[in-house]
Amino acid sequence: MIDILDLDYSELESFVVQELGAPRFRAAQLWQWLWQKGAPDFDAMTNLAKNFREELKGRAMIRHPQVDVVQTSKDGTVKLLLRLDDGALVETVLIPMDGHYTQCLSTQVGCAMACTFCNTGLMGFERNMSMSEILGQVLSGRAYLEQNGHAPLKNLVFMGMGEPLLNLEILIKSLKTLNNPDGLNFSRRRITVSSVGFIKQLEILGREELTLPAISLHAPTQELREKIMPKAAKTHIKDLLAAMDRYPLRPRERVTYEYLLLGGVNDSIEHAKQLVKLLGHRKCKVNLIAYNPGDKPLYKAPSKEQVLEFEKHLWSKNITATIRRSMGQDIKAACGQLKADQQKH
Template sequence: MTVKQDKQDIRKLSVDQLKSWMTEHGEKGFRGKQIYEWIWKKSVSSFAEMTNLSLATRELIDQHFVINSLDVSKQQQSNDGTIKSAFRLYDGNIVEGVLIPATDRMTACVSSQVGCSLTCKFCATGYMDRKRNLDAAEMYDQVVAIARQAEGSFKSPLTNIVYMGMGEPLLNYVNVLKSIEHITSPEGLNMSPKRITVSTAGIAKMIKKLGDDEVRFRLALSLHAANDEKRNQIMPINESNSLDNLADALNYFYKKTGNRITFEYIVFNNFNDTLEDARELWEFTKRVPARVNIIEYNPIAEADFKNADADRLDKFAAFLEDRGVSVHIRRSRGKDIDAACGQLANKQTVA
């Protein structure tokens, strides 16, 4: 796809800026609001679709602007129904997104960066270079595309969104929050923020900023070890964001928002799967109001980690449950097409 650099993406403009631009170019100001609705409420990808605008008006905006929408370059469906998409961006870069169907929900897992800079040792994306942040519209477009897959393949609306794909959302803070604004706004997709979860590897100062901004969406921490020595080994970000610092930031976030946090904990064979590891996790949950998602590990070629055996995983969960921790074991979905947690890395050939 050719990079469109000579014209501005019209989605960079606010509704007030669109109204002003229209009046400056001899059009009625309310046309700007109509354009804004076409873009964010009806999710069009071309000016030709804006059928309540005259041909002359459509030609005018086409002379000055573009809509840098993404394309589904490749789509794969897992044996369990999970759909993974390779999304080609306007500049030719690729990110991946996943539709995870279940009986009671349809979840979109979206990416926030092309690649990642955090080098987590168990995650395929962590072995990629970070090329750039996605803008708000590119994250919004992933949600729209995945919602259409849910309707088309399962005759069901999208119910949940998780920012758990490629990249670290809190290192693309402004664009992530702007995308959520468009997704939750009545002038956009009008989804409830309670249906949206942003997952972070743990950047304390940005977690505090979420609290200061009093966000209404859910927050998940990719924890995976509840002592600093082990966490440093698999997540280098922990060296500058220790568990003590994260506990302080998460409690600040909770105090500001009232939203309980989710700890995501991948159980690796013979690394963090003992009852002593479970005890450390239990102790950490006493410091921060949190529920725990225990996640099966999905092996990747770049790392030697293996999933803990099922019996050990169940005992780990039972230890926590017996001590009053809210625990959910999240089984792998889409593993056969490299769509499961930690496997997104653009490995497939795209058209």
């Protein structure tokens, strides 16, 4: 019995034609039911012949994640805690923007990177997620928005639980399925993959031309990065930046560097000056994020004044910088907080 949502289009076509002996056009119909319409079962696929549906039921299954917990913030952010088929829990977050939603996706159950500021990193690594599980988050998120009369889902960011590049093969397969115009139909410019940075994997990702990366930098020097992101910092900061300089970009595209401001750790004007020295000559933009403390924070949040001063200094040196709005603080929308909460009970 196969999980049919784990098949990309060519695999689905082979399954339909070679395994089931059905005409090729059935694969196109099936694909649209699975991804465009998010059909929960084969019986819902009304334009498929009944005997074909029965054969599908005997050979394949559709496994959508189960929505375990829904939390809605006063700012409109929605956090879904999803239970996978083996009982594993992962989080996905729906973030309201101007007239649409952006969804934050997980790629692993837990994370092996152990960044000192991250709730997920403190949980450790459990396993990689399958394409069915990764894209099942999109199906669940889209269905939730439609059922509740919300704005449409337009952007995807792989910034949830896990390090996407450590699940690279499945990530690329998922991105190709997302890009398919007859399926979920998300263009490259509407998908961002966040990574702490692995050079070989970034080179492979760049060749595929499926997405734009956002690099979790979070420190302006190798020494400070080693303290707050010890595993990620095994890739030297200079080698990482050189690799990003080689990343294939289209006209008007830039590399995004994410910088989490930790109160009293990396948020001073001196740190901003070091960051300018590092990035000032590069084709990039900086996304500043104020630390969102959980129940047992290892760090403190930076002051609003410090965040604004940091941003102002980058702009004064002609580095494009934006401050990411802190969303969903009242529902613990920072990654890993809801799962950690549930596991206490």
